[in-house]
Amino acid sequence: MERVIVVGAGVHGLSTALHLAEKRGTGEGVVVLDKQRVGAGASGISGGIVRNFYASAAVHEIVRRSVEVFEIDPELFGFRQVGYIAVVPEAQAAELERIAEHHRAVGYESTLVLGERSVRDHLRAIFPDWRAQGSTALLHERRSGWADPSATLRALEGMARAAGVEIREGVEVTGLEPGSVETTAGELPVDVTVLAPGPWARDLLPLLDDPPALDFHFWQVREGEYVHAEAALAPTDPVVHLDADAPLPGLPVPWGIYFRPGLGRGAAIGGLPLPLEPDCELDPYGPSHPSLGATSSEFDDAVVGAISWALARFDGGRERWTCSSYGAQTCFTPDSYPVVDWVGDGVYAVLDSNHGFKMLALGELAAAEILGERQPALEAFRRDRFALGATHPASASPYPWT
Ligand SMILES: Cc1cc2nc3c(=O)[nH]c(=O)nc-3n(C[C@H](O)[C@H](O)[C@H](O)COP(=O)(O)OP(=O)(O)OC[C@H]3O[C@@H](n4cnc5c(N)ncnc54)[C@H](O)[C@@H]3O)c2cc1C
Missing domain, CATH: 3.30.9.10 (D-Amino Acid Oxidase, subunit A, domain 2)
Structure with a gap:
């Protein structure tokens, strides 16, 4: 069984870990590391608004899928529809x-x-x-509606732990090497590393041998x-x-x-x-x-x-x-939309560009890709779109990321 380390215990790290465990039939070997604690980043202070008001059509299916997740058990996720x-x-x-x-x-x-x-x-x-x-x-x-972020985090954490995922708080990732991850708790062997570090993506990606050029x-x-x-x-x-x-x-x-x-x-x-x-x-x-x-x-x-x-x-x-x-x-990201893709040998990234709760479905899609099933819904969110000039449209709204 492959060893997977997920960096970051926000909504996307937890959700990816949970779906990896569910799809593999066990959480054994899936470890989430957070330098602080569950919800220490954007997820813990989020407004939790879930909307599908986006200029980019590619997002509309992702939000629909995310709302379907909340609809499974709105109370558990703290979702007010x-x-x-x-x-x-x-x-x-x-x-x-x-x-x-x-x-x-x-x-x-x-x-x-x-x-x-x-x-x-x-x-x-x-x-x-x-x-x-x-x-x-x-x-x-x-x-659409809004989610109480602490309820959503509690639900994801509880489900991930119940599925056998190990969540280690207070462990910072300081290096990304082929086959291992350096941390403040020592070097950990790994087959697949998943980066879900929220805003700290800026500091983690440069640890890769050949980091993607993302300004x-x-x-x-x-x-x-x-x-x-x-x-x-x-x-x-x-x-x-x-x-x-x-x-x-x-x-x-x-x-x-x-x-x-x-x-x-x-x-x-x-x-x-x-x-x-x-x-x-x-x-x-x-x-x-x-x-x-x-x-x-x-x-x-x-x-x-x-x-x-x-x-x-x-x-x-x-x-x-x-x-x-x-x-x-x-x-x-440069066009303000997520990058969800392989970013190195054995390294996958879920960088949501601050779209958060309304993109909860990214974790399930990412888990499927990590296990080898390419997801058409993620094609618009590849990292090479910047080089190819296939970026998402800008909105006419006062919000650059809408
Ligand atoms: C004030 C605010 C309001 C928002 N409002 C909304 C909203 O209304 N609706 C919505 O959908 N979204 C909203 N968002 C966006 C949303 O909250 C984020 O997009 C989402 O929570 C990001 O989740 P994440 O799991 O990618 O990252 P985060 O929740 O940021 O988690 C990243 C985790 O990684 C850990 N980490 C970082 N570096 C390392 C390392 N080297 N080693 C180990 N761990 C590390 C951090 O400690 C952190 O816990 C808002 C964000 C903010 C800040």
Whole structure:
């Protein structure tokens, strides 16, 4: 039986290990190493939003497959299938039409609404106080929603351990040699190494003999939990992604925010990412980082201003809000889409380019490829697409990775 080491105990490392164990009929010989602990990276602080609002058609099938995983046991995975609505201005309407068409082609039900009045009527049936102006198209994905990241991680960890996978926390991989992996706990023999290191891909890939030329770029993602003194979203409300070109204080034009019910009484709101240097510090990660984990009061002002512009219930100004926002370093491939592929002799990589929970199915597809079954659904995510000029399309949205 081949020995497999998976580097990284986030959603993709755990899911790949679990599916390797399931497909082989045993987890024996499959070891997950994490330099810290399960969920220490992006997976532990994720917003968990699951959406299929992507300019690249190749993603739509991956998201459909991921949602099918969540649908097996939504409670176990902490998945709230409340739906997801992308609301956009005229400049993005044609893109939304193309996305809706492709959703139909891959069997992912969504409702396209066009025209400012129809968009407002659709939103007012859900949010009676909806008042945003200038939105001329929306796409309502009924099967999408959001996952509580800690529940998803717990489920994957529990299933992987139950399948016989060994998960070792506090062991850092420091070298990748043919046939062995160097770690802070000594050298470990290996037949196949799977890299699922989240943003640390930048630091791990150069350990390979002949690393793929991937120029990663980094953004500081900013989001948080916002509690209004009187008003709230309902727990069953859909996730809303609102892109707009209306000028509002503190916001660039066009701008975009996303919001969903929080785990407590508040709303989880995010948006307005900031570019980071490609050599930015990754440790400590996320909210623990003294500067990259912090946001600003201008950011809080801007996002609560934007949600209040859309929903009249949140009137009353910034002083009605209690804000606890944070930032995190996030790592993207050159075209901002995943690379899932062999990257060296006996070394496979699942680099999700920060698309996370909505790409949960990558683990199962990767496991199948590692065991020798090439997966057509992954063809668009090979590393040679950059050399071949076959990269994914850029979106017209304010988010470079949509
Ligand atoms: C603030 C924020 C909000 C987000 N919101 C969403 C969202 O709403 N929806 C969504 O789908 N996605 C979202 N994402 C993206 C998503 O969380 C990530 O894409 C996903 O969690 C990445 O998972 P991963 O398993 O690839 O990596 P990670 O979860 O980052 O795990 C990598 C692990 O590798 C370990 N590691 C690194 N280097 C080594 C080494 N040398 N040796 C051993 N272990 C190592 C780390 O300790 C870490 O635990 C968000 C991300 C952030 C940061």
